[in-house]
């Protein structure tokens with residue numbers, strides 16, 4: 625029975641890789657689809673909703689999708705250029721949470737680093753000194769650190785998260 629809806633959006637493929645790792649771990653229980661093709665969530669016990677961070681918020685389509693969820697068990701997952709445990713990452717996931725209706729129950733959040741679109745990096749390298757995204761040794765180091773993500777370790781983490789989640793679901797969450 626498909627009772628887990630994994631809905632995501634992805635511009636350059638990072639969030640899609642994480643979504644696929646989650647879906648693979650959930651096997652036949654999961655329906656994986658892009659936000660634009662998502663069926664009504666009514667028939668699903670759990671919705672995993674994944675987005676890429678755009679200026680500290682879920683990307684535009686997920687910003688519209690998240691408020692449509694009602695009375696659902698939700699797991700949020702995000703990819704972003706910044707360090708996944710940074711204050712910026714936490715603020716971004718909090719911003720996603722604020723878009724959810726209070727009737728939902730957030731059971732978990734997952735945050736992964738994701739390579740930044742080279743076109744965006746090229747643009748930022750042209751920004752004048754003083755602008756928040758102007759190139760600097762620190763910014764270059766951050767962009768370089770993101771470039772290899774999500775990597776095999778991240779995808780294994782996503783896979784393991786789902787395996788553990790399914791166990792927890794049976795034991796604790798199912799009848800919540």
Ligand SMILES: Cc1cc2nc3c(=O)[nH]c(=O)nc-3n(C[C@H](O)[C@H](O)[C@H](O)COP(=O)(O)O)c2cc1C
Nearest residue numbers: 634635636637638639676677679680703705706738
């Ligand atoms: C227009 C734009 C805005 C972005 N804003 C942020 C941001 O505010 N914080 C951040 O850490 N990363 C930001 N990023 C980086 C993306 O969130 C990151 O590369 C993400 O993994 C892309 O996911 P995708 O490959 O699924 O599209 C931005 C990227 C783009 C293109």
